[in-house]
Amino acid sequence: MNKKIHIETLGCRLNQIESESVAAFFSDDGFTVAMKSITSKDKEDSDCVLCVVNTCTVTAKAEQKARRIIRLLLKKYPSSIVVVTGCYAQVNKEEISAIDERVVVLPGRVKSRLADVPSIVSSVLIESENNVELIQKKIKEHLESKVLFKPVTDTSENPFKLSTDTFLHHSRSSIKIQDGCNCRCSYCEICIARGKSVSLEVSEVLKQVEKLIAAGQKEIVITTVNIAQYKSEYEGKIVDIAGLLEILLNKTKGVSFRFSSLYPQIVDERLCELIKDERVRPHFHLSVQSGSDEVLLKMNRPYKAQAVIDACNRLKAAKKNPYLACDIIAGFPGERDEDFKATMNLIKECGFTWVHAFPFSPRPNTVAFTMKPKVPEFVTGKRVDELLEYSFESKINYINSLKGTVHKAIVETSHNLNALKIRDGKKVVHAVSDNFLHCVVLIDDGKEIPFAGSEVDVEIVSPLIDEIKRNGEQEVLARLT
Known part of the structure; x- marks a missing residue:
């Protein structure tokens, strides 16, 4: 059989980086790697021996999409074992395992073990002499014995093992500098799925950035789960995200930096002074969620609405006409009309170019899962529609303001x-x-x-x-x- 695999990625920028790294490991071992999302129109392919699905658990819709893709991969690649990893695989292994006997679940917190898989699959292909049933059987056995149940010799897995300077599916490079989250926002499972906050050492960040520069990259996206929790040590000093940005600007040349997301409470004068540098891209995505202080309190967010306004004002003072975006959850339990009105007022005052609007999705194992009163679905839907209508108009106006630039x-x-x-x-x-x-x-x-x-x-x-x-x-x- 051909050394051919398929990788599907759902969710955040971190998942994209990790999938790119997995692709690089397989490519280096002589595999042909496909990363384009599969569709029902794709033809059946019996040459593909392994599929990897890197999943998300932010919403029930994300999990539903993962299940649909898993079933589609099983149908389109009848010779393949499907390895499912990521956040959904961490929090709901049993549900995924029940889909099919050809599915192997690798929980998200041990996702780094995918680095061991190319050599395992290669050896099986050599041993099995094109016997499809034997290949499937041996790949699954090896994955379960050598990867899934592999002893943990360290206190934890290395969450930064899946990093790469080779990007098969993206032209813009990214670097993961932080993973996990110590917050317990009442609606969010990510702290459960990815564990406690860990940060990549500054010296290692510099090494990876230099590799990307040497590979010809012109832009690097600084990617995290919770950028506010980045913390490392360098030359005897504690370094936060502002300190890291300062080091990167001082010690590198010829590359620009973009933040994947920012938290309002870290957008202070020090960070914004650094953001003025022309090598920092004028695009900032803020994690906001609501413009109502009462809702933010119920969400257990570490800031109030005024912090969002202050952050946007500082960013607009640091950069001329920046692209400002944010996340908003509509229909959070107990969200009243006046709370949603406060959210609309906030996004208009801040002048967000784009709002990534989500309907509230109750996640098991979170406080908000049982919160009441529930907002009726039709009300939530109307609020999402209003947010999207604002977003479309705002983005069109923003682009029109840039004509000729x-x-x-x-x-x-x-x-x-x-x-x-x-x-x-x-x-x-x-x-x-x-x-x-x-x-x-x-x-x-x-x-x-x-x-x-x-x-x-x-x-x-x-x-x-x-x-x-x-x-x-x-x-x-x-x-x-």
């Missing part, structure tokens, strides 16, 4: 743009701008098409309104300068 952008793909019907036959690339706009970049005749991963200058032309309103991947028409 030139921005740095990282090229992601290149192809013909017939699908978007903007200009038949026009050469284009897709790119992500410094302020996180996903651009369709038109290339004038005679200009060379830039390669994926390169940094280019693009001029903002106009919003792609239909794409924005259907929450499509591309949202801006731009031109290569």
Whole structure:
């Protein structure tokens, strides 16, 4: 059989990094790795010997999607064993195991053991001489004996083992500097799924960043579960996230940095002074959840609404016209009309370009799971719709305010743009701008098409309104300068 595997990734940026690392381990061992999400239209493929599904547990919908993908992989890859890992696998192993006997569950906290799997699968393929049933049997046996039930010699698994300077599916690189969470927000299972907060040592962060620079990366996304809990030691001093950013700016050259997310309480004058550096991207995603102090208290969040307003004001003072985004949970138990109104007032006062709106999803093992009174689903739905309506309008207005301005952008793909019907036959690339706009970049005749991963200058032309309103991947028409 061919050395062929398929990797599916759901959820956060951390999962994406970890999946990229798993892909690199397999690729280095001679495997062909597919990372494009499977669909019902894909053809059956008997050559694939292993699938990995890296799951999320933030909402019930995320878990439902994981189960659907697992079943689809089992159908489309009949010769394959499906390894399910990630946060969902950590908190609900039994539910996943019951899907099919070809499923092996590797809890998220021991996800790093996937690094051992390529050599195991390779040896099985050599031993089994293309006998599909024997290959499936041996892979599952080896996974269960050598990976799943492998003795833990250290006090804990190394959560930073899955890191890479090779990205097969993403043009923009990321580095995981922190994992886990010490907070117990009343609605969240992540502290259970990923465990206590741990931070990558500053010296190791610098090593990984230098590797990414040497590999030609022009942008690095600083990725965490809870950035407020980053803490390390360097040259005899305790270093928080502001201290780490200062070290990175002082000790590296030729690369820009982007935060995957920020918490309002850490956006202070010191951090914002560093953010003024042109190498820090003008895009900031704040973990907000609500604009009501009463709801924030019930959520057990470590800040009040005013901290969000203060953070946004500081960010706007540090960067000209930054892209500000946030997460909001609608329909949290006990959320009244006046609480939701406070949330809408907050996002308007802060001027968020985009709101990632979630309907409240009760998670088992959390305090909010049994909280009352419950908000009716139709009320929650209306609130989500109102948040999305604001988001669409706000993003369109933001893009219109940038018409004619030139921005740095990282090229992601290149192809013909017939699908978007903007200009038949026009050469284009897709790119992500410094302020996180996903651009369709038109290339004038005679200009060379830039390669994926390169940094280019693009001029903002106009919003792609239909794409924005259907929450499509591309949202801006731009031109290569």
